[in-house]
Amino acid sequence: xxxxxxxxxxxxxxxxxxxxxxxxxxxxxxxxxxxxxxxxxxxxxxxxxxxxxxxxxxxxxxxxxxxxxxxxxxxxxxxxxxxxxxxxxxxxxxxxxxxxxxxxxxxxxxxxxxxxxxxxxxxxxxxxxxxxxxxxxxxxxxxxxxxxxxxxxxxxxxxxxxxxxxxxxxxx
Numbered sequence: 001x002x003x004x005x006x007x008x009x010x011x012x013x014x015x016x017x018x019x020x021x022x023x024x025x026x027x028x029x030x031x032x033x034x035x036x037x038x039x040x041x042x043x044x045x046x047x048x049x050x051x052x053x054x055x056x057x058x059x060x061x062x063x064x065x066x067x068x069x070x071x072x073x074x075x076x077x078x079x080x081x082x083x084x085x086x087x088x089x090x091x092x093x094x095x096x097x098x099x100x101x102x103x104x105x106x107x108x109x110x111x112x113x114x115x116x117x118x119x120x121x122x123x124x125x126x127x128x129x130x131x132x133x134x135x136x137x138x139x140x141x142x143x144x145x146x147x148x149x150x151x152x153x154x155x156x157x158x159x160x161x162x163x164x165x166x167x168x169x170x171x172x
């Protein structure tokens with residue numbers, strides 16, 4: 001038997017089981033139907049006092065709370081700006097403000113020592129290294145912001161006075 005014939009037979013069997021289950025549910029006895037109606041009448045007065053259901057929070061989609069967070073602002077090339085909010089109690093997440101929207105990013109482990117955070121729903125990836133940071137869009141495979149530096153990274157690098165300067169060696 002070929003694979004296509006097997007799949008066709010399985011789909012027909014599944015369809016017939018679904019139709020049979022629906023027909024079985026429609027054939028309720030009249031005694032059960034009247035019992036259901038009396039329950040519905042009694043339940044109408046309580047339905048008005050029913051509490052509003054709260055949806056479960058979606059960590060990737062919902063905007064994170066940034067109160068009591070350390071704020072770091074980055075200036076990027078082409079005039080782009082990024083703000084990162086870090087909570088000292090939660091090192092596994094950051095909040096990143098990009099284009100007037102606040103996104104929650106989750107830390108991803110790396111072998112290079114770079115700080116990498118991702119939001120898979122929006123496709124955002126923040127990579128921070130000691131000299132700069134960059135924001136990537138994994139869904140469109142492009143850079144959103146590059147050469148992002150905070151105030152500490154913008155300071156000029158000065159040579160330490162204790163370090164020896166170049167030494168001249170002569171060979172005779």
